[in-house]
Amino acid sequence: MSEETLPPQHQDHRPGREYKMDPEPIYFRESYRPAGKLTGKVALITGADSGIGRSVAIHFAKEGALVVMVYLEEHADAEETRRQVEACGSEMLYFAGDVIDDYLCQRVVDETIRKWGKIDILVNNAAEQHPQKQFEDITAEQWEHTFRTNILGMFQLTQKVLPHLKEGASIINTTSVTAYKGNPMLIDYSSTKGAIVGFTRSLSINLAARGIRVNGVAPGPIWTPLIPSTFTEEQVASFGSNTPMGRPGQPAEVAPAYVYLASEDSSYMSGQVLHVNGGSVING
Structure with a gap:
């Protein structure tokens, strides 16, 4: 990774803050x-305050979905996500807390069902x-903490x-190119x-008879707040340069894959992973 793709930068606080990034993600x-692919659907998205999660929330709202956002504690970023989702003409429920909190998970589900059924x-x-x-x-x-989260x-x-x-429901899990290529x-x-x-x-096979599809997306290097809050200035400066496309991706380049997997367009797909990674062939 020798070519500069981004201005050198680092954030000490994890998770990172979107508004501190230069440039801000797209x-x-x-x-x-949009084509109304998710009209009337209720979509629950974790990590939706920024990064890929925010982009997915906006794209789902553009497609007509009602959005439930779960995020850790990045309140300013979450407020901007809420503003953008509501600007699409959608409604949003939002919850701050850690997904390893069993009580939080139950409260999110209960309140969503109470509001939208x-x-x-x-x-x-x-x-x-x-x-x-x-x-x-x-x-x-x-x-242990990484596995718990x-x-x-x-x-x-x-x-x-x-x-x-x-x-007809859809579960979409975010995995990573690192699951296939590894990362030292x-x-x-x-x-x-x-x-x-x-x-x-495994879950896709388990739920197939119930008509519930389970798929995943494996992003490559995507420009999100996780990056400057995780890596050094020098590593950020060359982030994504080792992909065939020679650059990091933007959240807006990943979110349409989630729209596809959430919609009827992918009605014959389950147990699969879409690889949005800048051209890396991983044969997985």
Whole structure:
């Protein structure tokens, strides 16, 4: 990674803040043409305050969905997501809290059902990562916390949403290119993303007879607040340069994959992972 793709920058606070990024990510492109693909659907999205989650929320709202946002504690970013979703003519419920909190997961589901009476789409997107140069530097506490956030939270929320999903519903899990290529500095993170691939494939088979589809998206290097809050200034400056396209992707380049998997356009697809990664062929 030697070519500069972004201005050098770093944020000390994790998760990062979107409004501190230079340049700010692109969440929606005017070339996108909504077609009412999700009209009347209720979509629950974790990690929706910024990054890929925000872009998915905006695209879903543009397609006519009602949006439920779950985020950790980035209130300013979440408020901007709410503003943009409501500017699309949609409505939003939003909840601050950690997806590893079983009580929070239940409250999100209960209040969504109380307000709108159903859930049609679940996007499990919340995640964290903590780079370490040496494997020995990964503590048991870090390993456990990464797994609790990235896969246990997904398990808990999915279990609580599932009783309310009807035939035709869609579950979409965010995995990563690191699940297929690995990453020497993100061993615990990559391991959780591999677990998400297995979870997606196995759950899709389990739910097939109920008419509920389960798929995943495996983004490559995407410009989100997680990046400057995770990596050094030098690493950020060359972020995405090792892809065939030679640059990082934007959230707006990933979100349409979620629209496809949430809509009837993908009615014969389950157990699959879409790879939006700048051209890397990973054969997974």
